[in-house]
Amino acid sequence: MNFYERYLSGEDGISVYSDIYNLKEEAFSDKYFNDIESVLTETFNRVAFNLEIIFSELNNINYAFKTNPQYNSERPLLKPLSNTDSLLVKLDDATKDFGQVPYSLRLFYKIVGACNFGWDYESRPELLWERADPIQIDSLDDLVDSVSYDDWREYLIEIIEDDDSQSPYLELAPDYLHKDDISGGEAYSIQLTKERSIDSLFLNERNETTFINYLRICMENCGFSRITDPVYKNEYQDFFARVKPQLKKI
Numbered sequence: 001m002n003f004y005e006r007y008l009s010g011e012d013g014i015s016v017y018s019d020i021y022n023l024k025e026e027a028f029s030d031k032y033f034n035d036i037e038s039v040l041t042e043t044f045n046r047v048a049f050n051l052e053i054i055f056s057e058l059n060n061i062n063y064a065f066k067t068n069p070q071y072n073s074e075r076p077l078l079k080p081l082s083n084t085d086s087l088l089v090k091l092d093d094a095t096k097d098f099g100q101v102p103y104s105l106r107l108f109y110k111i112v113g114a115c116n117f118g119w120d121y122e123s124r125p126e127l128l129w130e131r132a133d134p135i136q137i138d139s140l141d142d143l144v145d146s147v148s149y150d151d152w153r154e155y156l157i158e159i160i161e162d163d164d165s166q167s168p169y170l171e172l173a174p175d176y177l178h179k180d181d182i183s184g185g186e187a188y189s190i191q192l193t194k195e196r197s198i199d200s201l202f203l204n205e206r207n208e209t210t211f212i213n214y215l216r217i218c219m220e221n222c223g224f225s226r227i228t229d230p231v232y233k234n235e236y237q238d239f240f241a242r243v244k245p246q247l248k249k250i
Helices: 003-008 013-022 024-028 033-060 084-095 103-112 140-146 150-162 211-220 237-246
Strands: 114-116 169-173 188-191
Touching: 003 013, 003 033, 013 024, 013 033, 013 211, 024 033, 033 103, 033 211, 033 237, 084 103, 084 140, 103 114, 103 211, 140 169
Parallel strands: none
Antiparallel strands: 169 188
16 A cells, blocks of 8 residues: 555554655655645645644633634644735745755645744733643744744844754644643744655654644644643543544544
8 A cells, every 4th residue: 555545544644644654755756746736735734623623612711711812823723824926925935055944844824824823921821721732833924924034033043052952943832831821931933954854753752753743743632732641630521532433533
């Protein structure tokens, strides 16, 4: 079976994506690319479906989403923007001296859009779940805006010059502490790669994995990658019991 057939048959997405990831730039060859694109398209359609389910169920329990958002990245769910293609061109232009934007992020913006399940602590200071790390991926327009300034470019150059091992990256979300309105660590970021890549590392997040695997972990945990941490005694079981059976595996 090809990758898409394996994926649809119910084979563990981790093994399918591991084989795809290991192809590196060969994944873009005529031999593999159409097949791999089918897998990614199915994956992100499932992510979009799951986010709608989780969003609906969170609304049912009166979850405190951001009210009166000023930016698209503050919206709980945002469909793909009508100018996504032109914004991706601008993103490529801004990052071309540093590396390639992974194909996974490009398709995320084309199929899913953006999401922010962060708790609105300004309207309701008491969190429902502590250190749960709700999923958040900034919108494409806000991302393009953030990398369009000379300050961003100079900052990234300085970091790379100070540390040869540091990879260039795009910041996509605050870390789990900042999401709880606590001074925390570096933003969750996706690595830019020297060569074209289907996926790349999702940096500064505790699982030390790729972007797609991070999304898989979020879906397995109903949108909250750290919610099961026993240290914080979050009472999430009833929510999981309602939501998880409705979600599609990615």
